[in-house]
Amino acid sequence: AQSVTQLGSHVSVSEGALVLLRCSYSSSVPPYLFWYVQYPNQGLQLLLKYTSAATLVKGINGFEAEFKKSETSFHLTKPSAHMSDAAEYFCAVSDRRTSNTGKLIFGQGTTLQVKP
């Protein structure tokens, strides 16, 4: 069965430092991949998505992610953290074979803390 693993439930960085949030998936067929952000007591907002075009995907708020098939990874990065980036981040995957259902499998989430 399809699964998503986010390494690290909590990540802490200093303001201005590199942000790296890790996501790995299990699938024999490259899936569609997504990163969402959630601020406290709010819904999820799409940051970026990979659907088989360019392997380096640029999203909103300066975030980007690189799809690496050989590593089955889709890590999220941002060169310089801002205090407003503090939130919970979710990686999600959609199996191409069942993508017509729109179902997503979510990772457990990573809470990003940004220290001044």
Added chain:
Amino acid sequence: DGGITQSPKYLFRKEGQNVTLSCEQNLNHDAMYWYRQDPGQGLRLIYYSQIVNDFQKGDIAEGYSVSREKKESFPLTVTSAQKNPTAFYLCASSIRGEQYFGPGTRLTVT
């Protein structure tokens, strides 16, 4: 302004009572979803619907029920059979595999 609305934002109920959470979308999306979110457990799929008058169980459907009488609406009922109903509930709709989320309803049952 297109989007998904969930109401109310906060909901309090006594144990043993059924409660219905509202989800409305004006995005003209066919598919809609309900998730439950608990701390440290990510999002778990309760029910989803790909078309009006049709819906399927997700991973944790026990103790929940849904209906899909209109394209715009996908209400979720948390029944008294749900053992641990206190949680944050998120509704979503999708098009071309991309899901859009509502603001969520935080349900507290005491």
